[in-house]
Structure formats: C-alpha cells, structure tokens
Amino acid sequence: MATAHWLVKSEPNSYSFDDLVRDGRTVWDGVRNNAAALHLRAMKEGDELLFYHSQEGKEIVGIARVVRTAFPDSSDPSGRFVAVELVPVRPLKRPVTLGDMKANTALSNMAMLRQSRLSVSPVTADEWAALMAMAEA
DNA sequence: GCCAACGTTGGC
C-alpha cells in the first residue's frame, strides 16, 4: 500500500521543527484525543507528515517521517493512548501559512481546516501535492 | 442515556 500523509500540530514554544532537527528523532506522545489517536494508530513506517506550528507562526514549516508505528504512550496513565516516533526529513523551502491554505480552494476540504482543533489529521495525495507546490519543495 | 457545565485548543 502506498504511504499516507498526515499533518501534526505543535506549539513551537513547547516543541518546534527545529527541536526535532536538533534531536534527530522524537517520541510523538501526549495526544489525548480519540480522533487524533485513531490517526496515530493508522500511521505506517515511512509515512510522511507535515509539521505545523500552531499559535506561533501558524504555518507548515517542515516534513517529518514515521519511523516507529503506534505503541502505548508511556506518559498516559490510563493506557488508552498511543505514541509514534518521528524523524525530520527537511524544512520547507517556503513555509505554507494558514492564510495560504485557506486561500487555496484545492485545500477547502482539508481535515485540519475543517476541524481546527484536531492535532493529528490526514492529508490526501491531492492536498499533499498542492502543498508541496506552494512550498516549492 | 441525556445534557448542562466546564475545560482546552487555537484562530483572530
């Protein structure tokens, strides 16, 4: 099966794309939302993710890749939620802002635009292609 | 099982 694409949000104040580049690899944990957790569980090794900065920046700044599929989130005492592990792939040549995304009708059905609070969301192949064109990546 | 109250996220 072809690799899927996703978008993850992070507040750069707490963990930025630069932090991921510095760390080389990170455990993506702390997701406490069932819809987001479903997406985490669906991720496969090699899937690529857009790394979005919420609150500060409000833009997609880079691409990351899944290197370990869902496993129990050790920070979750209830044991209900999962984490994955990510590595950085590359920063975008040009970050794609939320405003850019909203202005592009090709992205009007994008999950993260339709449900703004969702911290992990799927990205279709068409949306991915449109975003890559916007990022000149 | 319903629903009001409350908390959190995140854009503006």
Next chain:
DNA sequence: GCCAACGTTGGC
C-alpha cells in the same frame, strides 16, 4: 483577551 468548536465530566 475573546470566542468558537468540541471533548469530557457529572448530576439526574
């Protein structure tokens, strides 16, 4: 700082 969206909690 405000507010909309939406998930969770708790009383009934």
